[in-house]
Amino acid sequence: MDAAVNATTISATNVEALERDLIARIDASADDAALEAVRVEALGKQGVVSGLMRTLGQMSPDERQVMGPKLNRLRDLVAEAIAVRKAAFAEAALEAKLRAEAVDVTLPAPRAYQGAIHPISRVMEEMALIFGEMGFTLEEGPDIETDFNNFTALNFPEKHPARDMHDTFFFHPGADGARKLLRTHTSPVQVRTMLKQRPPIRMICQGRTYRKDSDATHTPMFHQTEGLVIDEKTTMADLKGVLMAFVKAYFEVDTVEVRFRPHFFPFTEPSAEMDVRCDRSGGQIRIGQGDDWLEILGCGMVHPNVIRNCGLDPEKYQGYAFGMGVDRLAGLKYGMPDLRDYFAADVRWLRHYGFSPYLLPGLAQGIAS
Amino acid sequence: MKFTLSWLKDHLQTDASIDRLVDAMTMAGLEVEEIHDPAAKLAPFTIARIVSAAKHPNADKLQVCQVETKDGMREIVCGAPNARAGLVTAYAAIGTKIPGSGITLEARPVRGVVSNGMLCSGAELEVDADAEGILELDPGLAVGSPVAEALGLSDPVIDFEVTPNRPDWLGVAGIARDLAAAGLGKFIAKPPPRLKGAFASPIGVATQDESACPLFAARMIRGLKNGPSPAWLQRRLRAIGLRPRNILVDVTNFFSYDRARPLHVYDADKLHGAVRARLGRAGESFAALDGKTYEVTPEMCVIADDARVLGLGGVMGGEYSGCSDATTTVLIESAYFDALRTFQTGRATGINSDARYRNERGIDPQSCVPELDRAAQMILDLCGGEVSEIIVAGRAPAPPAPIVFDPDRVRTLAGMSVKPARVKQILKALGFAAAPEAGSKRLIVTPPTWRRDVEGPADLVEEIARIEGYDKVPAADPPRAEGYRAPPAGVGESRLRIARRALAAMGYLEAVTWSFCERRHAALFGGGADALVLANPISADLDCMRPSALPNLIRAAQKNADRGHGDARLFEAGPAYFGDGEADQARAIAVVWRPAPKRHWRPAPAPDLFDMKRDCLALLESLGAPIASLQHADADQPWQRPGRAGGLRLGPKIIARFGEVHPTTLAGLDAAGPVLAFEILVDALPAPRAKPTRAKPPLEMSDFMPLTRDFAFVVDETVAAGDLVRAAFGAERPLITDVALFDVYRGAGLPAGKKSLAIEVTIEPRERTLTDADIDLIGKKVVAAVVKATGAALRA
Numbered sequence A: 001m002d003a004a005v006n007a008t009t010i011s012a013t014n015v016e017a018l019e020r021d022l023i024a025r026i027d028a029s030a031d032d033a034a035l036e037a038v039r040v041e042a043l044g045k046q047g048v049v050s051g052l053m054r055t056l057g058q059m060s061p062d063e064r065q066v067m068g069p070k071l072n073r074l075r076d077l078v079a080e081a082i083a084v085r086k087a088a089f090a091e092a093a094l095e096a097k098l099r100a101e102a103v104d105v106t107l108p109a110p111r112a113y114q115g116a117i118h119p120i121s122r123v124m125e126e127m128a129l130i131f132g133e134m135g136f137t138l139e140e141g142p143d144i145e146t147d148f149n150n151f152t153a154l155n156f157p158e159k160h161p162a163r164d165m166h167d168t169f170f171f172h173p174g175a176d177g178a179r180k181l182l183r184t185h186t187s188p189v190q191v192r193t194m195l196k197q198r199p200p201i202r203m204i205c206q207g208r209t210y211r212k213d214s215d216a217t218h219t220p221m222f223h224q225t226e227g228l229v230i231d232e233k234t235t236m237a238d239l240k241g242v243l244m245a246f247v248k249a250y251f252e253v254d255t256v257e258v259r260f261r262p263h264f265f266p267f268t269e270p271s272a273e274m275d276v277r278c279d280r281s282g283g284q285i286r287i288g289q290g291d292d293w294l295e296i297l298g299c300g301m302v303h304p305n306v307i308r309n310c311g312l313d314p315e316k317y318q319g320y321a322f323g324m325g326v327d328r329l330a331g332l333k334y335g336m337p338d339l340r341d342y343f344a345a346d347v348r349w350l351r352h353y354g355f356s357p358y359l360l361p362g363l364a365q366g367i368a369s
Numbered sequence B: 001m002k003f004t005l006s007w008l009k010d011h012l013q014t015d016a017s018i019d020r021l022v023d024a025m026t027m028a029g030l031e032v033e034e035i036h037d038p039a040a041k042l043a044p045f046t047i048a049r050i051v052s053a054a055k056h057p058n059a060d061k062l063q064v065c066q067v068e069t070k071d072g073m074r075e076i077v078c079g080a081p082n083a084r085a086g087l088v089t090a091y092a093a094i095g096t097k098i099p100g101s102g103i104t105l106e107a108r109p110v111r112g113v114v115s116n117g118m119l120c121s122g123a124e125l126e127v128d129a130d131a132e133g134i135l136e137l138d139p140g141l142a143v144g145s146p147v148a149e150a151l152g153l154s155d156p157v158i159d160f161e162v163t164p165n166r167p168d169w170l171g172v173a174g175i176a177r178d179l180a181a182a183g184l185g186k187f188i189a190k191p192p193p194r195l196k197g198a199f200a201s202p203i204g205v206a207t208q209d210e211s212a213c214p215l216f217a218a219r220m221i222r223g224l225k226n227g228p229s230p231a232w233l234q235r236r237l238r239a240i241g242l243r244p245r246n247i248l249v250d251v252t253n254f255f256s257y258d259r260a261r262p263l264h265v266y267d268a269d270k271l272h273g274a275v276r277a278r279l280g281r282a283g284e285s286f287a288a289l290d291g292k293t294y295e296v297t298p299e300m301c302v303i304a305d306d307a308r309v310l311g312l313g314g315v316m317g318g319e320y321s322g323c324s325d326a327t328t329t330v331l332i333e334s335a336y337f338d339a340l341r342t343f344q345t346g347r348a349t350g351i352n353s354d355a356r357y358r359n360e361r362g363i364d365p366q367s368c369v370p371e372l373d374r375a376a377q378m379i380l381d382l383c384g385g386e387v388s389e390i391i392v393a394g395r396a397p398a399p400p401a402p403i404v405f406d407p408d409r410v411r412t413l414a415g416m417s418v419k420p421a422r423v424k425q426i427l428k429a430l431g432f433a434a435a436p437e438a439g440s441k442r443l444i445v446t447p448p449t450w451r452r453d454v455e456g457p458a459d460l461v462e463e464i465a466r467i468e469g470y471d472k473v474p475a476a477d478p479p480r481a482e483g484y485r486a487p488p489a490g491v492g493e494s495r496l497r498i499a500r501r502a503l504a505a506m507g508y509l510e511a512v513t514w515s516f517c518e519r520r521h522a523a524l525f526g527g528g529a530d531a532l533v534l535a536n537p538i539s540a541d542l543d544c545m546r547p548s549a550l551p552n553l554i555r556a557a558q559k560n561a562d563r564g565h566g567d568a569r570l571f572e573a574g575p576a577y578f579g580d581g582e583a584d585q586a587r588a589i590a591v592v593w594r595p596a597p598k599r600h601w602r603p604a605p606a607p608d609l610f611d612m613k614r615d616c617l618a619l620l621e622s623l624g625a626p627i628a629s630l631q632h633a634d635a636d637q638p639w640q641r642p643g644r645a646g647g648l649r650l651g652p653k654i655i656a657r658f659g660e661v662h663p664t665t666l667a668g669l670d671a672a673g674p675v676l677a678f679e680i681l682v683d684a685l686p687a688p689r690a691k692p693t694r695a696k697p698p699l700e701m702s703d704f705m706p707l708t709r710d711f712a713f714v715v716d717e718t719v720a721a722g723d724l725v726r727a728a729f730g731a732e733r734p735l736i737t738d739v740a741l742f743d744v745y746r747g748a749g750l751p752a753g754k755k756s757l758a759i760e761v762t763i764e765p766r767e768r769t770l771t772d773a774d775i776d777l778i779g780k781k782v783v784a785a786v787v788k789a790t791g792a793a794l795r796a
Helices: A012-028 A032-043 A048-058 A061-100 A119-133 A187-196 A236-251 A304-309 A326-334 A339-343 A347-353 B018-027 B172-181 B231-239 B247-258 B339-349 B354-359 B365-383 B409-414 B420-429 B457-468 B491-505 B519-524 B550-562 B609-622 B663-668 B721-729 B772-790
Strands: A137-139 A201-210 A221-231 A258-262 A268-279 A292-302 A318-325 B002-004 B031-036 B046-055 B063-069 B072-078 B088-092 B108-110 B113-115 B118-120 B157-161 B205-207 B215-222 B264-267 B275-279 B285-287 B293-295 B301-304 B309-312 B330-336 B391-394 B403-405 B433-436 B443-446 B568-577 B585-594 B631-634 B640-650 B653-661 B676-681 B707-716 B736-745 B754-763
Touching: A012 A032, A012 A048, A012 A061, A032 A048, A032 A061, A048 A061, A119 A137, A119 A201, A119 A221, A119 A236, A119 A326, A119 B491, A137 A187, A187 A201, A187 A221, A187 A304, A187 A318, A221 A236, A221 A326, A236 A258, A236 A268, A236 A292, A236 A318, A236 A326, A236 B409, A258 B018, A258 B457, A268 A318, A268 B457, A292 A304, A292 A326, A318 A326, A326 A339, A347 B568, B002 B231, B018 B031, B018 B157, B018 B172, B046 B072, B072 B113, B072 B118, B172 B247, B172 B420, B205 B215, B205 B391, B215 B365, B231 B247, B247 B264, B247 B354, B247 B365, B275 B330, B285 B309, B301 B339, B330 B365, B339 B354, B403 B457, B409 B457, B420 B433, B420 B443, B420 B457, B491 B568, B491 B585, B491 B609, B519 B550, B519 B663, B550 B568, B550 B585, B550 B676, B585 B609, B609 B640, B609 B653, B609 B676, B653 B663, B707 B721, B707 B772, B721 B736, B721 B754, B721 B772, B754 B772
Parallel strands: A137 A201, B205 B275
Antiparallel strands: A201 A221, A221 A318, A258 A268, A268 A292, A292 A318, B002 B157, B031 B157, B046 B063, B046 B088, B063 B072, B088 B118, B108 B113, B215 B330, B215 B391, B264 B330, B275 B301, B285 B293, B301 B309, B403 B443, B433 B443, B568 B585, B585 B676, B631 B640, B640 B653, B653 B676, B707 B754, B736 B754
16 A cells, blocks of 8 residues: 555545546456455555545544545445446456356257157048038947948948948858948948938048058058038039038139039949049149049939938938048148058158148138148 | 940931040930050051961971961961961061960971961950960951941040949940030931741740749741851940840850840750740759859759750859850740849859840830840841741839939029920930929929939939030039137047147047957957857958957057067057947047167156056046046956056046056057057047036136145055045145155065055145144045055055
8 A cells, every 4th residue: 555645645636546446456356356356455445545444534524625525535436346347357367267168069869759640640630620610520440340231221232242342351151140340431430320310411531441462552551531411402513512611721722623524333322523633744743624534533412222221211301422542642632652651651752742730621711731 | 344435426417536436425414434545456467368378297286377468478487276368367476465475476486387476365365265276357347447436446445444333335326326415426326127927936934933034035037047146236336345246146245235125046956945034943043144053043044955954044054055056946045034143143143144144123014025136137138037926024123113203403503504394405415304393393204214223303304414414503602611610529529639649649549440350369368259250251361340449559559669660559440340330439549659769868757557647547537537536446457467567447437458568469450469459439539518617717826835744654565556646635635735655665674564654735725824733634544544454554
C-alpha cells in the first residue's frame, strides 16, 4: 500500500490515483487467488478502501459532502471490477472444461431400428376406410370353413365344374365325414352375416383366402376385400356408383373411366367384371387413363338362391356383392411387381415397400398420404 | 375356345370389322383373350414339292431330296420318314428362323451333304404337335405359295374365355347367335338335313343307365371311303390347333367346335353286338385314343359292346374301335351324358378332351338327333356310302321350365330402363320364346334347350342387360355418411391395426407369411394336430395350419441372415390356428428379433429377453391391456427356452409369452440363434369397457411432493424378483405409486444361494404431508409384506 495514501492526507486526487491503481491490479490478477488478495487489500476489513470509508466519520460535514460520494463510488467501482473479473475467470474455466470434454460428434450414433407396415395391411385399411365412409361395416369370419359356407350357400352346385375354378385346400374328413376347407374367397363371411343379421345389410369383409395355385400371378394364399348390400331395393346402378366411387378414392384420381362386362359367378345374377382404363405404355401401368383396360374386380346382384340359402326371402330382398383381390390392387397402386415377394419376408422388400407407421390413411388428405 | 373369323362368318352374316366383333363379344360376356394372326409367324414358309428322294450316302435315317421350291430346285437333306417323291410340304429357305426350335438355318453339310434349306414338320412350324414327319399338304397347291394359306392359317384366330354357364358358346354357331342378338349381323340359321335311312342298322344301341346316359342316338354309314379331309376342313381344324386325321374323325371334331356337339365314330367292323352305354365294372380297363390304358370304375359311364369297353362315355373313345383310312363302315354316336358324371370321370382319369369339356358343362340334349344327321350328311358328302335309319335309345331330359317374367324387373334389379318390346326382341334373338301372360303385363318366357343355365327372372334380367349393354346401367350416387355410425372395425381388428403401428414405430418390420407351415415345425410350437393338416397341401413343407406365426418368422429371419441381412426384427399380426372349430382361430401378434448387431464404438448390452419383455409390455399398454394387473406366468410353450422365457397372465389367462427361443426349436427350424421372441394373444385381452361418455375421468394430481425410500433385501436365489416387487407395491395402496428394482447383487458379503435385491419405493402423499412417523410405518409395512411374500431378510 502506498504510504502517501492515508486517512489524514486524503484528497480527491489521491482517490483517483487509488482507483487507477486498484483497477489495474484487478485487471492484472491472473487467477482467483490473486484477485482475492486484491479484494482483501481493498475491501477487506483492514483494506485500504474500507479504511478510507471509516475516515468519513471524522470529516467535517463539508469535507464529507465532497469525499463521501467519491469514496462510495470508489468502493462500488472496485467491487464491480472484482465481480467482472471473477465472472470472466469462471467463464474461462467453464470453457476450458467444456473444451476438454469435447468429443467427435461425427462418431455414429447407436442404431435406431426403422419399422414398417406391410403393404397388404396398409391397402386393406385403405379399402376399409373408403367403404366405411360409404356406410359399410367390417365383418369377420374364420379361414377354416365349411363346404356349405364356402360353396353350397353360394350356389355352387355339388361337384360342379364351377368348383373346379377354385382349387380348394381341404382338411381330412372329421368324425362326421365332413371335411373342412380353407376358404377360397371371403364370401363365407357374407353368408355368415346374412345368416345372423336382418337386412338392411351393408358390410365388407377382408382377409386371407386360399387356392391351390402357385405361379407368377398366383400364390396359394392371397387376400380379398368383398362387399355385400342386401335390402329391398338396391339395384345394379347402386353397385356401379359405389364401385366407381371406390376406384376414384383408392387410386386417388378425379375421374376414371370404368367398364362393366358380363361375366359368370355362381353367386350373382346378373354378374359383371369391372375394368378400369389404364395405360400400359412405358412398362408401368397407370390407372385412370389410356387406351387399355384392366380387370380389377368381380361383382353382381346377389343370386336369389344365395339369398334363399342364407335364410332370407329372395322375393323381398335383393342386393349386390363385389369382390376384389387385395394383393393385385396393392401392386397396381404401389408398384410391387411380383406377388410372390409379398410373403417372403425379405427385409429389403419390407423396408422398401412398407409404410411408415406415422402416415395414417385418411380420405381428407388423400388416402395414401 | 378358339375359332376363326371365316368360321364365324359361316353362321353370322356381318360386315363388322374384327375389332368391332371382338369388342361386342367382350361386352356380351365372351371375354376375348387373344386375337392371333398366324400368318405373320409363317410368312417365310412356302409350298414345295419333293421331286425325288434318295437315301443319304452316309446315314441310314436321312434322305437327300431334290425339291422344287420358290427358289428353284434345291437339294435338301431330310430326316423325316415320310419324305418321298411327290410329297407337297413346307419349305424354309436358308436364313429362316424355325419357330419350333428357334434355330436359324445355315447352309451346312449334314454328314457330308449340304442341305440347302429345310422341309418342316407341324411341330417345327408350331401349327400342331406332330414332330414325326414333315407336313403332308394338298398335292394341288402351287409351289411357292404361302404355307399359312395352305394350312388355313391366314384366318385370324380368336381365343376367348367360355364361362362355365355357357356351354353353347363352345360352338361357333352359339357365338354367332349372341353376336346377332347384340346387333352385329344376322344369324344364319341352318336347318339340319332330312336324312332318309337306306337300311336298318344291324348294330343296335342301348342305354342301360339313363341317369348316366339319358339319350343315345346313332346312325350307321356303310360303303364309305375314308381318307384325308378336304383342304377347307383341314385348314379349319389346324387353325384352332387340332391335327387333321381322316374325314370321319375330322367331322366329329368339326361339329364339336361348330355346334358344341361332341360325336364319336366307331369302326363298325370292329364292333361285336349292340353298343351300350352302361356303368363300368370293377376290373375293366380300356386303351384310349390317347394311347393310355385306363382302369374303369363303377362310377364311370362306359360305352361297351359284347366284347369290350369301347370308350368312356362323353370323355374319350378307345383305340380298338377307332376309325382309320381303312374304315368302310362307321357307327356315329350322338349321345347326351350326365354332366356331373362326365366331370367326375374326367377328373378321375385326368383326361382333358374336347368331348369332356363340353359334356361336363352340359350340352344341348335336343341337339343329339339334328346334329347327328348333320354330321352323317357331311360324311356322306365327303366319303360316299349309304346311311342307316336312325336308332335312338333313351330320351332327352325335359326342356327348361317356363319362367314368369315381369319386364319391369330389368329396372328394379339392373336399374336400367328397357322397353318391353325391346325385352321381347332380345329374348327372341337369343332363342327364348316369350308369350304374354294372360291378363297381365308379365311374360311367359321359355328358355331354349341349349340355355339350361337360365332358371329364373334374375337370369333373364342378365340376358337383357348384357345384350342391351351394361354400359346403359346408370351409376347412382354413392351414399354419404350421415350422422353417427359405429366404428366399422371390431375391437380385435382395431387392436391389430394399433399393434402394427406400435411395432413399426418400435422398429419392427411387418411381414405377412403363409397361414400354413411344415407340420413338424408346427409341432415345435405346440401345433400340428391332425385336424389342422391339409389333405392336399401345395407342397410338403406347407402342410399344416400354423399354431403361431413364430416358426415362419424365425425361418424368414434366418433366410434374411443367409442373404447377409442379419439383425432382422420382424412381426406379423395375423391368425393363429389352434383347431378347426369356429372359435379356434385367434388373432395373434408374433414378434421375432434375431439380434446380430454390428460392432459399435460405444458397446451396448447384448439384446436379451428383457428387450422383448419391454417391447411386449409397451405393446400391451398400447393395446389397452391393464398393465398393473398383469402377473408373471411360467414358460408353458415348447419353443420357450427354460429359465430365459416366461409369460404374462391376467388372472389364469395367458395373454403374452416372451423370451429366448429354445435351442432345440431353433435346430428344428434349421435356424441359428439366439433368437428372441414374444407373442400376444390379442383375443385374450379384455374388451374395453363400454363407457357412457367419451370424456376421460378427472385427473387426480397430488399437491404433495412424492418421496422415495430405498430397501435392500436378502432372499433365496430361487425367489422371483417380480414377487418381491409385487409384494412391496401392494404394501400400502394407494400411497405407493412405484417400486423400482435397481440392484441385484450376489457374492461377497452374502451367503451362498442368496442374492440381494434393492428397491426404490416411491410414496406419493395424497391428502396431507406425511410425517416421519407415517413414513416409518409405511416402510415397516413394505418390509413386512416383502418378508411375508418371499422370506426375505432386510439387508443390514
